Amino acid sequence: MSAVRKLYDLAGADPEVRFSPFCWRTKLALAHKRLGFETIPWRFTEKEEIAFSGSKLVPVLVDGEKTVADSQAIAEYLEATYPDAPSLFGGAQGYALTAFVRRWSEGVLQASLVKILVPDIYKMIHPKDQPYFRESREARLGISIEALDAERSAHMAPFLAALQTLRFTLKGQKFLGGDTPLYADHIVFGALQWGVKTSSVPLLEDGDVVGLWMRAVLDYYGDRVGK
Numbered sequence: 282m283s284a285v286r287k288l289y290d291l292a293g294a295d296p297e298v299r300f301s302p303f304c305w306r307t308k309l310a311l312a313h314k315r316l317g318f319e320t321i322p323w324r325f326t327e328k329e330e331i332a333f334s335g336s337k338l339v340p341v342l343v344d345g346e347k348t349v350a351d352s353q354a355i356a357e358y359l360e361a362t363y364p365d366a367p368s369l370f371g372g373a374q375g376y377a378l379t380a381f382v383r384r385w386s387e388g389v390l391q392a393s394l395v396k397i398l399v400p401d402i403y404k405m406i407h408p409k410d411q412p413y414f415r416e417s418r419e420a421r422l423g424i425s426i427e428a429l430d431a432e433r434s435a436h437m438a439p440f441l442a443a444l445q446t447l448r449f450t451l452k453g454q455k456f457l458g459g460d461t462p463l464y465a466d467h468i469v470f471g472a473l474q475w476g477v478k479t480s481s482v483p484l485l486e487d488g489d490v491v492g493l494w495m496r497a498v499l500d501y502y503g504d505r506v507g508k
């Protein structure tokens with residue numbers, strides 16, 4: 282058994298810049314389970330580095346003899362393997378509700394953010410990743426990075442509308458999980474942290490309840506979660 286868990290974590294040209302929404306939720310989940318881990322900076326094109334996992338995407342977690350890829354599979358693995366640590370989902374009902382939060386976060390929040398962030402991400406990733414990133418994202422979104430950049434302001438409205446849903450919720454409760462964060466918080470935090478780490482313009486105004494909640498999530502886990 283290796284002494285420390287390893288998490289392959291998407292990095293920019295600067296290896297200290299970690300911006301994957303899926304890796305952020307996994308880092309918070311590990312911190313929630315009070316599990317120590319070290320991260321390995323990984324670039325989009327370093328597929329051979331994680332080939333052992335059977336995945337071409339991160340996060341990939343190596344926990345002793347066990348390798349798990351995919352943030353949802355990792356969360357379920359952690360919940361099943363470490364039942365004595367705080368629960369990520371808060372039981373079967375919480376698990377079911379978290380499925381909705383995940384679909385909303387990926388299908389609404391991340392789907393609106395991707396159109397704002399892709400031009401900025403392109404500039405901050407490693408040069409060796411840029412041709413792959415351009416080709417794959419332009420094919421996926423059906424638009425060139427330059428055209429997306431020119432349309433940026435038009436893409437803000439759907440993101441701001443999604444943010445408003447979150448804002449109303451967080452005006453009435455400290456965390457999505459209630460008094461303390463749950464995996465639902467980790468998921469939505471990850472989406473917004475992706476924006477915070479990559480956007481060339483601020484996405485949240487000072488004092489926004491959403492920004493205060495993000496701060497509270499990070500403070501809750503302290504040093505255990507990384508940067």
Ligand SMILES: N[C@@H](CCC(=O)N[C@@H](CS)C(=O)NCC(=O)O)C(=O)O
Nearest residue numbers: 291301302303338339340351352353
């Ligand atoms: N469903 C996967 C999605 C993971 C994912 O899309 N990861 C991105 C980083 S945010 C990735 O590894 N991209 C590599 C690529 O696009 O080739 C999960 O939940 O872990």
